[in-house]
Amino acid sequence: MSSRRRLGARWRRHRPLRTRLAMAASAAVALVAVGVCTAAFFVIRYELFHQLDLNLTQSVTLAIQQNRGAGPGVLAGECRYLSAPACAQVVPADPAKDPSKPYLLPVAPPVREVAAGTRNAYYTNITLPDGLPARMLTTTFPGGDKSLQVALRSDLVRKGVGQAAGLLSGVGAAGVLLAAALGYWVSRTGLAPVARLTATAEHIAATRDPSHRIELPPGPPDKEDEVTRLAASFNTMLGELEQSVTAQRRLVADASHELRTPLTALRTNAELLARAERLTPAQRERASAALGRQIREVSVLVNDLIDLARDEEPTPLLEEVRLAPLLAHTVDTARAHWPATPFQLELADASVTLPGVPARLARLISNLLDNAAKFSPAGVPVEVVLASGELTVRDHGPGIAPADLPHVFDRFYRAEQARALPGSGLGLAMARQVARAHGAELTAERAAGGGALFRLTLPPG
Incomplete structure (x- = not known):
């Protein structure tokens, strides 16, 4: 059995698609023709012998009467x-x-x-x-x-059955020949658009130009055939590829720009500490603290860049994550990191679960809490609520300006009031990326009464 499968797979690899399609179409039409002729033969045979049986019945009746x-x-x-x-x-x-x-x-x-x-x-x-x-x-x-x-x-009935068999055999043979011709014609005409699509794909692969598109025939979308839909899907894939390449180039350019300033500061402080004998103890302490702070900022920035450049986690790493314990642990960590900001946690539905990666979900929640604590005045609480199908994080800071609201989740985007605060502008972008990778949607809005409200809508369970 395994050898037959290998031979079948080898045959499919070495036979071109056009030949396989022609043979499949020919076989289908030939089977229909042979099946119709066979059925017609049995119908004719049955009717002839049935008529003979009726004549026998009439002969019996007549013989009894006479x-x-x-x-x-x-x-x-x-x-x-x-x-x-x-x-x-x-x-x-x-x-x-x-x-x-x-x-x-x-x-x-x-x-x-x-x-x-x-x-x-x-x-x-x-x-x-x-x-x-x-x-x-x-x-x-x-x-x-x-x-x-x-x-x-x-004998005449049998002769008629034989003549019908011969005639239907000829019709069946003609049907098989016609099926072969039709199969060849179908393979040529049906695969012609596929051949053009293949040539276009090879051209794009040779030129590496994802901006190229396949011309589609005019007509309403609901009347497109399978090949036209394939070409439309291919154009959609090219659009996604073009956006991905553009996003990668923009990420590299933005990352190089954002890394230039902290690396310059690191080099300056390192050179300053290299001449530590000329500095007073207070100056050495300030330079050392600045160097450590800048190293942490660069480390956070590099980690964020790695997370943003990483694709979605593969399915085998997913597990059913209970959000309530994960949220409580993340809030406790945020309280230790932001001692001046109280966090109010409300678990309205502690049974909410989400298929995902716990570490990445914790990073998402941590970024939202850090962003809220960064803009909250000292002593003013950050409200965290987990309800059925939704997680909200609200602060009571200055809120989000209408002009900044469409760009909150853009990479390296920082609002006017946030430029004096620590951060690289990647936390919210990474949070949205993690949310979408888990089938959730993260949005931002101005909270009623002031402040910002971030809403994580979970996928339906």
Whole structure:
């Protein structure tokens, strides 16, 4: 079995798609043609023999009407096709009552059983003494303990069946040849758009120009065929690829710009500490603290860049994450990191779960809490609420200006009032990326009464 599968796979690899499509189409049409011819043959055969059986029934009726009270023996000895009576004879149930003259038709034990009334009438195919085929009906004969046998020649019926078989075989062969021609035509015309699509894809691969698009035929979208939809999907994929390449280039450019300033400060402080003997203890302490702070900022920036550049986690790493314990742990960590900001946690639905990666979900929540604490005045609480299907984080800071609201989740974007605060402008961008990777949606809005409200809408469970 495995060797057959390998041979089949090898055949599919070495046969071009056009040949496979032509053979599949030809085989389908050929099977239909052969099936129709076969069904027609059996219908014709059935109708011809059914008509012969009806003639036999009429012959029996006529023989009974013309020979009432007749004794055992041959009633008519000339078998004529579709004529009545023909080859008729009466057979008694008791062989001792048989006439001295031999019977023309064969008398088998079932014939005696029909005469005795222990068996129903039946049809059978026989061969007459002259060698011609015939069909015989054996039934009861009025008068008791006698059966009537009537036979009609079936050679013309068999000849008609043979002629029908020959004619339908020719029609089937012509259908197979026509199927082969149609399969070849379908493979050429049907795969012509695919060939053009392949040529376009090869051109894009050679030029590495994702801005190129495939021209689509005019017409409403609901009347597009499968190849046109394939080309449209290919154009959509090219658009996504172009956006991805553009985003990567922009990320590299923005990252190089954002890293230039902290790296310059690091080099300056490192050079300053290299001449530590010329500094006072207070100056060395300030330079060392600045150097450590800048190293942490660069580390956070690099980690954020890595997370933003990383694709979505693969499915095997996902697990059912209970958000309530994860949220409580993240809030406790935020309280330790922001001791001047109280965090109010409300778990309205502690049973909420989400398929995901716990570490990345914790990073998402941590970024939202850090952003809220950064803009909250000292002593003013940050409100965190987990309700059914939704997580909200609200601060009571200056809020988000209408001009900044569309750009809150852009990479490296920092509002006017945030430029004096620590941060790189990547936390919210990474939070949205993690949310979308888990099928959730993160939005920002101005809270009623002041402050900013971030809403994480969870996917339906």
